[in-house]
Amino acid sequence: MRFSLLFVFVIVVGIYSYILCEAREPVCSKFAYEEQLLEKMIRTEIKVETMVNEIKKTEDNVISTLGNIKQTVADFTDMFADMRGNITNEMLKRGDEIKRREESFKTLFEETRKNLTSGNEAEKEKLIQLQGNLEQPAIAFYAHYLNDLLLDTTDEILIFKKTFTNEGTGYDTSTGLFTAPVGGLYQFDVHTYNRKYSYLGLVMEGDVIAADANYGDANHGCNNFGAIIRLKSGAKVWIKSTSSASNRQLYQDSYRFNTFSGLLVNN
The missing domain is CATH 2.60.120.40 (Jelly Rolls)
Structure with a gap:
């Protein structure tokens, strides 16, 4: 808004300077001078109105663009929040799945170890018995x-x-x-x-x-x-x-x- 007011002020000063310059032109009579001055003022007023309209359009475009940018930023913020939430949920799901698989692997490993230990103990007993038979003392x-x-x-x-x-x-x-x-x-x-x-x-x-x-x-x-x-x-x-x-x-x-x-x- 400050930019728009400053821009209008600059234009008004320029128009006023232009009118003063035009006023220095030689004229034949007072009536002709006034007529020319009136015509110039009308043309100037039309130009000023046109410029004001253009400024208003520009201001509206700027405001609209800023609104669009703000909405885009908000949309991106929401999108990133959703993405972050989805990523967080996915990471939690993956973490739970990894933990479940780790527990399953630990259980399977423990069962396998017990089975191997039991099997090894049985085989060890058989080997000890066989060794005892093979190494029967001479009595x-x-x-x-x-x-x-x-x-x-x-x-x-x-x-x-x-x-x-x-x-x-x-x-x-x-x-x-x-x-x-x-x-x-x-x-x-x-x-x-x-x-x-x-x-x-x-x-x-x-x-x-x-x-x-x-x-x-x-x-x-x-x-x-x-x-x-x-x-x-x-x-x-x-x-x-x-x-x-x-x-x-x-x-x-x-x-x-x-x-x-x-x-x-x-x-």
Whole structure:
């Protein structure tokens, strides 16, 4: 608005200057001068009116343009606000989707890890068992030579004082007891010669599990007995006299050995 008023002022000053210049032109009479002056004023008024109209149109165009610019800025502002809102919502949706997929992946990974761990543990147990089977310890003994051949005491333990084989050191030559170093299936064999009568039993933890009876024989007859039994680690096995008397006696020499043997068949 200030620009429009200044522009009108400049135009009025210019017109006034023009009129003064025209007034200096020579005239023939006072009437002619006035007529010319009136005509010039009319023409000037028309020009001023035309200029004012043009200024008004220009002002209207400027105001309209400013309004359009303002509306355009508002439209762009709304559009950017909508775009920002849409982008924000889309980012939130993407964030939720990524979080959901991350949780799903964690769950799947944990289940897979548990399955692999369980499978590995099962396979590990199988491998340990297989390794144990492949690395079965060598448990075996073969004992002979009795210091005391008389069987005059019931439940007397036969103590074989010498061993040809004692893998695993399960047999004790001082007590006559075999102690299982590991649990498993064992086989035991007893071979004896008799001078007169003999009643013997193979004992496991106090229970007779195999028995033998030999009667008088001038040729020192022999007999064999034994058993296959499953023992726990630490279980004890021995041979004892199951019946005693003065005529109960075994026999041995360099040609005849009384023996007690056993071995681990499978653990």
